[in-house]
Amino acid sequence: MADRLAAASAIRLSNISKSFDGVRALTDVSIEIRVGTVHALVGENGAGKSTLGKIIAGVHQADSGSLAFDGASVAFASPRDAIGHGVTMVAQELALIPSLSVLENVYLGNEDHRGPFVRTSALRERFRALSERTGITLDPAATVSSLPVADQQKVEVLRALASNASVIVMDEPTARLATDEALGLRSIIKRLRESGTTIVYVSHFLEEVLDLADDITVLRDGELVHSGEAAGHTPDSLVELMIGRALDSVFPGKQPPAPGAEVRLSVAGLTGTGFSGVSFDVHAGEIVAIAGLVGSGRSEVLRAVYGADRSAAGAVAVDGGRYQRRSPDRSVSLGVVMLPESRKSQGLFLDASISDNVSISALPQVSTWGVVRSGAERSLVASFLDDVDISMRHMGQAIGTLSGGNQQKALFAKALITGPRLLIVDEPTRGVDVGAKRQIYDLLARLAAQGLAILMVSSEMEEVIGLAHRVVVMNHGQVAGTLNHGQVTERRIADLAFGSAVAVETI
Numbered sequence: 001m002a003d004r005l006a007a008a009s010a011i012r013l014s015n016i017s018k019s020f021d022g023v024r025a026l027t028d029v030s031i032e033i034r035v036g037t038v039h040a041l042v043g044e045n046g047a048g049k050s051t052l053g054k055i056i057a058g059v060h061q062a063d064s065g066s067l068a069f070d071g072a073s074v075a076f077a078s079p080r081d082a083i084g085h086g087v088t089m090v091a092q093e094l095a096l097i098p099s100l101s102v103l104e105n106v107y108l109g110n111e112d113h114r115g116p117f118v119r120t121s122a123l124r125e126r127f128r129a130l131s132e133r134t135g136i137t138l139d140p141a142a143t144v145s146s147l148p149v150a151d152q153q154k155v156e157v158l159r160a161l162a163s164n165a166s167v168i169v170m171d172e173p174t175a176r177l178a179t180d181e182a183l184g185l186r187s188i189i190k191r192l193r194e195s196g197t198t199i200v201y202v203s204h205f206l207e208e209v210l211d212l213a214d215d216i217t218v219l220r221d222g223e224l225v226h227s228g229e230a231a232g233h234t235p236d237s238l239v240e241l242m243i244g245r246a247l248d249s250v251f252p253g254k255q256p257p258a259p260g261a262e263v264r265l266s267v268a269g270l271t272g273t274g275f276s277g278v279s280f281d282v283h284a285g286e287i288v289a290i291a292g293l294v295g296s297g298r299s300e301v302l303r304a305v306y307g308a309d310r311s312a313a314g315a316v317a318v319d320g321g322r323y324q325r326r327s328p329d330r331s332v333s334l335g336v337v338m339l340p341e342s343r344k345s346q347g348l349f350l351d352a353s354i355s356d357n358v359s360i361s362a363l364p365q366v367s368t369w370g371v372v373r374s375g376a377e378r379s380l381v382a383s384f385l386d387d388v389d390i391s392m393r394h395m396g397q398a399i400g401t402l403s404g405g406n407q408q409k410a411l412f413a414k415a416l417i418t419g420p421r422l423l424i425v426d427e428p429t430r431g432v433d434v435g436a437k438r439q440i441y442d443l444l445a446r447l448a449a450q451g452l453a454i455l456m457v458s459s460e461m462e463e464v465i466g467l468a469h470r471v472v473v474m475n476h477g478q479v480a481g482t483l484n485h486g487q488v489t490e491r492r493i494a495d496l497a498f499g500s501a502v503a504v505e506t507i
Contacts (some may be wrong), residue, residue: 058082352399405436
């Protein structure tokens with residue numbers, strides 16, 4: 001690494017400013033990115049880190065300031081222009097063509113031709129050589145839509161390298177990946193760095209940043225706060241730079257459920273697509289997390305309990321009463337509500353207002369004969385928006401204009417407005433920055449302390465350990481073990497998830 005740390009500058013950004021519709025996203029930002037390093041851009045949602053990455057990759061053009069590569073000034077008019085200079089981007093939202101094969105996606109627009117015909121055999125040879133060089137192994141004939149998200153992310157990386165990119169901007173590349181998948185991508189990034197590729201890494205996962213980065217730039221409200229070597233930084237020091245104050249701790253203290261707390265949810269022998277024989281209980285005032293690798297059946301169990309998917313066998317009881325013929329509507333009527341894994345595709349209407357998104361769960365409370373009483377709606381929604389502490393201009397603005405953290409908090413308000421007794425949450429802080437994460441953690445802890453039963457799935461090991469009173473660990477669709485308070489450790493969860501330990505019985 002010493003040679004890399006002494007390397008000449010690859011990219012110099014000087015006094016970069018950028019606005020969108022009159023809102024300043026970046027103000028006078030100057031940084032230097034060294035060749036053959038991983039340079040992380042961190043900050044809260046809305047800090048400008050993705051905007052800066054997109055300016056480097058030609059997706060956006062700066063309003064003022066300059067960009068230089070190896071001492072020569074450049075001005076990218078488009079991503080294609082940037083690719084011509086060896087710069088490409090792996091965006092947070094994957095830009096693949098699902099119906100095409102891995103091979104076709106990797107070399108799209110960069111094919112070998114003989115006359116009007118693509119030389120598929122030549123592409124296969126190029127793909128084989130690329131796989132050997134990077135260590136990324138995929139079936140070139142596989143259709144992209146058939147791949148898990150982690151493998152689709154690998155296709156994006158291969159496509160970037162197939163364009164002979166020497167600089168890759170990665171915008172939240174692990175936001176949609178489980179812990180084991182994220183570790184695999186980290187290994188790939190380290191190999192790319194060793195081969196001399198420069199990585200501009202945008203992420204809100206601070207442990208990940210500290211594991212990968214040679215240098216870190218911290219942005220706050222579009223302004224440069226710090227830029228320098230990663231050595232010596234800790235998650236706490238980065239958080240303090242990002243938000244301008246120290247966090248007392250990452251997670252709130254756990255308040256155990258009251259002795260003899262009633263069982264709000266009882267699941268016995270539940271079987272469905274991707275899981276079988278699953279049993280567990282959730283008590284009032286308790287947070288129970290379901291952990292396991294991607295594909296272990298975690299989210300499928302949540303959806304079956306809620307009634308979003310059908311189950312083939314087993315029993316579910318809510319507040320002691322057997323719950324058959326489950327459906328989302330019936331669940332809500334019984335006080336069971338669910339926050340889905342993807343707020344954008346499953347939870348929110350992004351073009352609708354904040355108020356409409358939240359109140360849609362409580363229309364009977366704010367309408368008469370099918371007509372919404374606007375005053376009642378505003379009053380009810382405002383109280384729940386205050387409760388989850390959303391930062392917004394006004395409740396009439398489109399919810400898609402909010403940061404990821406505020407969108408997620410609005411999703412909580414939408415759920416809580418129904419007055420639930422059991423809250424089911426799939427990935428409670430996915431795509432949320434560190435400041436908003438702490439607010440959501442505080443909210444979950446407060447709700448549990450008030451007696452709400454919470455069942456959650458999280459791919460972040462720290463989140464599971466920091467929040468849950470009990471952890472149900474799944475392996476290949478079955479419960480490998482249940483860890484009670486005092487038993488929950490990263491090692492025990494990992495052992496059960498990977499099938500390397502004897503199941504721990506509930507005590």
